[in-house]
Each structure stands twice: as structure tokens, then as C-alpha cells.
Amino acid sequence: MPFTPYLNTNEINTLIEQFSIDFASICSRIILPNLTHEGRNSYALKLAAGTSVHRKGLLLLGGTHAREWGGSDILISLAEKLLNAYTDGTGITFQGKSYSVSEITKIMEHTDIFIFPNVNPDGKVYCQGGTDWRKNRRPTASSVGIDINRNYDFLWDANNFFDPSLSFSYLYSESSSTYHGSSAFSEAETQNVKWLVDNYPNIAYGVDIHSYGQKIMYMWGDDENQTSELEKNFMNPAYNASRGISSDSYGEFLFDKDRVHIENTATRMHNALFAVRGKSYSTGQLFHQVGVDSGSSASYFFSRHFSNPSTRKLYSYGIEFGTTFQPAPSEMLNVMDDIGAALTELCLCASDPDLLIRDNLSDEGKEPSTGLLCMSPDIICRKTPVANPGTAFADPAIDPGSDNIEIGNDNYIYIRVHNHGGIQTNAQVRLYFAPLTTSCSPTLWQFIDQIDVIDIPADGFKVSDAIIWPHVPDPGSTGHFCLIAVCGNSVDPFPNTSMIDSTNDYLKFIMNSNNIAYRNVVFEDIVPDSWKSIRFVVQGFRHDRTKINIEFETKNLPRDSNVKIVIKRHLLPQFLRLNSRLEKLLIPVRSFSGKTQKFKTSDYLKIPSGKKLYGKLDIKLNTPGKQDKQYSLAISQHTGQLPTGQFTLYINYKH
């Protein structure tokens, strides 16, 4: 039922309900948990078809500001077009820009589209009653209303986070149109948006639609974007007096791959919009387009994965449509096409190929990742070629395990590359090895070979042909191997490692790169009553000033076993206090001038910036254990309080 602008709140609610009835199999209504001050319910729509598993979500917001009516009309119109087109098997045409049947199918079957078209219903009702208004309608001590788009938890208390020369009185005055409330998320409207992103963790894109200004904007909003200094970020209090000034030394950090992605998607949205009828929206960072941002949805969305790494990275955009708050209805119909095309294009971006080599079996590709990083089930080593690897390694729920690397022989490595997108794709895989190390940073990687993986199915995976590692050298003094697989293509490029200068950089980098995976591959066989020496590397980073701590963890070494650590004496100023449970098992020693000395504890290693420390681990298992039992000893590296990485020795008895 095509409509003419402008929808009122009752009409929006009716259409949401009607869509969920008429298109019940592909559209559902979500009742949001928080009533507005005036007691209104808020509703969202979820559009999703097909059975694909790995689908990204998009959250589209409209009607945040009371007077900016058209955002709701844009989103209801888009929902209707997508639902009708998918049901009827047609494409969608927005004047000069068309999307084909296959593109609409790809969007509907490989993304979840969450549409919250009327974030601030109280405000819309009030404004459509004839009073110009921006905020919600909740009374404050001395006035009425809070600006919803200043109430999100991103540098909300602006006076404490920005350069003191900037004035934010407009956020703190209750009578101001941009009053930010008594605290972040004080309002039902922002709580409803937060509820959506908290409860639908696959949401990976967020768009907040406003009027006016003809702009497409993306994060960050507090300062200029920069991709090289991770410590310069909104959570670091050391820079609380530095934010908000252009062309100074502070910029807000994001990874280069994320910068490239948001710029590319914004450009695609712009080009789609332009194709409709030739309107050219200015495209760029929020900070440059509208100035310093505090408490907005766009910066809040993208900040979530920094402040809470268990949440998914959520790329965020703001659109300012039109040249007035309420364009004339005939023009608003054109604007609905403009923005409809831009949003459809973003949905296509969200269903683009997303390459993944998993870190562990439960890895769903979320960035940042959580969980074990060093035992990828998708890096599979074999001593002999596998006749049909696609069949042999066909079940992604199973870790096929990995053979030991055979020194001096050719070894065969297979990589399972996943595609969490809605279209078949190709990728290139690069394989590296690193010596046994507590922190497997890219400076230690040594290239083995690369291979193309063709026709990786949508929402599926493909096993590569064998990457042959010929005549594998004896790791000798460098100990065991770790294999690292990295994949990329033009849509999901290889990550740029050049920004890694510190342990923190490295940790954030690997957590935010789902197309890199690691696998420790070597097992040790130990003869009882003889010492076995294993050499390892402890990595320092260029800009690290913190000290490194090496810790040991074992739960099941046989009684009376001995473990020694040999490290240059000057690196061990004090002794490490070991877990009392381990004291019987661990007898670390230090070595200098050819003489070995036992000690019980050690302390922080002072590794010069950017240097590597070579250590030696000696193990003697005095009492034979059970023949069928595998023992393990984990050695982990901590930098300050941060766990940086670890290797685990799997110990079998040699018989």
C-alpha cells in the first residue's frame, strides 16, 4: 500500500503490525521493552528470509528527532519495497537506480534487517501537533525533553573528555534543544536502541537517519580518524584534555581495515544515491561533517567493541537527508528513493563475502574474537598428501587434528576458508610459520607459500588444495613451529600489520582480524629420566615500555618432574612467585657464564624495546607416567596485566 508522506505514529504502528501479518514468514514485529514517558509502545521490524546461518544484521533508525519526520517514512517505505520485491520475485527500482531480483534475494536471505522507524514517538506526536520540537517529551527539573541523539554512552559527559577550550554548555542546559539528559541511557528511547543491539548480537551495521544537510557520515565523531596509534582512543584518560581539536596530535583510533571498509561502504551508498536522480551527498567522517560529537548513536555503536570486546564490531553511519526538516511531500517521495537506494546498497555490502579462518571450533567470525587463538581447526597438516581433502575435511564441526611436522620431508597443509557472505567468492591464502614463541606477532612470521581458493560457496567453506612445505628445516635452536594462515581478497583484504608497535596493538590486531588464524603443530616425545631442551622466543615490541612476565601452567605433569627455565641473568632482576600448587613441579633455573643456578621464582623480564629474548626450557620427567596419557605444560606471556599469548607443549612418553 504505497503511501504519501507524512506518516503519523499510529500509522507507523499499524503498518508495522500489518507487515508482520502479511509477510509473516519473512517479517516479524519486535515489541521493545521500554515504554516512552507518555506510555507509548515502540516497535521494530525484523526482515529475514531463507536459512543461511552466518548473516549480519543491520539496524536502521528513524524518527530520533521529533521534527525530522521523514526518517520514518523512508524506513517504512523501504521495508515495504523489500518485502514486496522478495515475495513477488522482482527487483526494486529507485528512479535511476535498480536492484535486481538476485540482489534483493541476496539481501533478504543473507542479512537480518532490523528497522526501528519511530525511535521517539512522543516527540513526533507533539511536533505533528503543530509545535516545532527536537527532543523527547520527558519532563526534567526545569524544562521538558532530552535529545535522544546526545544520550548514548559515548563520551557522554563531554566536559570531562574534550579539550577545555571547547564549550559544551548546550549539552548540560535543560532548556537547550540538545540537552543530553541526567546520565547516558537515561531515556527509554536510547534504552530501546541499546536493547536491540544487545539482544541481536549479529547486528554489524547501524544507520541513524536524520534531516537535514544531504550528508552521509561515519564514525568517529569526537576527533579525526587515525590508524596508527592504538593508545589514542576514547577510553584513555591520558587524552581527556586533547580530544575534539582538528589537526593536532590526537586522533581517534580505528584499524586500517575498518577505515577502508567504512569509506568504501559510504562511497557505495553515495554512488547508489547519486544514481537515483543525481543528488550528491557529501560523504565523510562525522567529526568533519558536523563537528565534535558526544553521546550520538553513530559513535556509540562503533565504540561498543572497544569498551566491551565481547560485543560485535558495529559499523555506524548517520544520514542527513534533504535540505529542510520536512521536505514537501512531492520532494519527500524523491528523498525516499534517494535514501532507499543508499540503504539497499548498504544491505548489499553487509551480504558481501566475509572471509574467515576460524581460531577455534566455536569461532563464528565475530570481530573482535574471543576464545582460544592458537588451535585453529581450519589449519590441517598431513605428512602425506590427502587424495580428496574436500571430503576428508568436510565436516566443519570436527577438528581433523594436525600431524606433527616431519623435519626434512615435504609436509602438506590444508586450509578451510569460510565465507560468511551471501555470494560465492575466491580468496588467496598465505601460509607462514613462526618459531616456538609466547607471542606470535607478525615480525616472527616466515612465509611458506600461498594458494588460491576458488569458488568458496556463500555461507559455506572450501578446503584448499595442499600447500606444500618442502624439506622442512630442523627448527633446531628455535624449537617448535606455529603455523599462521591469512586469507584475503578484494572485498575482504589482507590485514595491514604495519600498525603493530606494542603488545596492546598486537592483541587488538589479532582479535580484530578474523581472516588470520594460528595453529601450534608440534608434539614432544620425552624419554623418562632424561632432560629435554626446547628453545623459545619471547617477543618485545617497538613501543612497549611495560615489562613482560612469563608464567607457567600445568595441571598434570607427573610427580617429581623437573622443569627449568634458562634465561640470561640480567633479564631476571627478581624471582617470580609461583603458584604454590606448582612449586613441587617447577624448579626454574637461570643460566649465566656457563653456570646454571636453580631458583624458585622469577619476576618481570625487562626486554629492551623491540628485541627478542631467547630462552631455554628443560624438562625431565623422572617418573614415567601412564603410557596413554598426554601431559601438557603451558607457558604464557603477560605484558603488564595483559595476557599476550602462550604456547603449550604436549608431552608424550617415548617408549
Added chain:
Amino acid sequence: MKKNEKYLVQFLLKNTGSLHQLLSNPNIEVIRSSLSKIDNNNIQVDAILSESYLNELKPAYAFRIKENLNESLAESCKHVSVNDRFEKP
């Protein structure tokens, strides 16, 4: 001009310092999304203010009135149904 009317006004500013001055005035609602750079020396931005502030700001700023917001809103409201056009009987 009518009393107690709200006006949408376009300011021509020489620098971002002037913009921050406008932003810090609680009686002016700066529409930051309208911000645009004309050249290296001039920016323009829209703002909403009541009639009483128009005269107050005249000596300090260069601006032009774009529209009477009350009138334009009244015009827009004509296109909003007082009923629910989609409610089924």
C-alpha cells in the same frame, strides 16, 4: 515578523571560534548537520532562534532568515493525517 515566532536562520561565520560561540548560547539551536565550508575563510551554518534574539545578534553576526519555522511546520502538518489511514475497520 510575528512575536514569539521561531526562525530558521543561516549564519555566515569567519571561523570555528564563532561557531563555538553560537553553540554555547542556549537560546540558539545550531543545526550542525547544515554546516558547510564555503572556502578557507568562511563557513555557513543554520540555526533556530526566536524573534527576540534576531535583533540581539544582528550587530555580531552576518545572517539571513531562511524561513519562519512555525509557518513551515504548519504547512507540513497539513500533510499529516489526523486519523490512521491504514487502520482496518
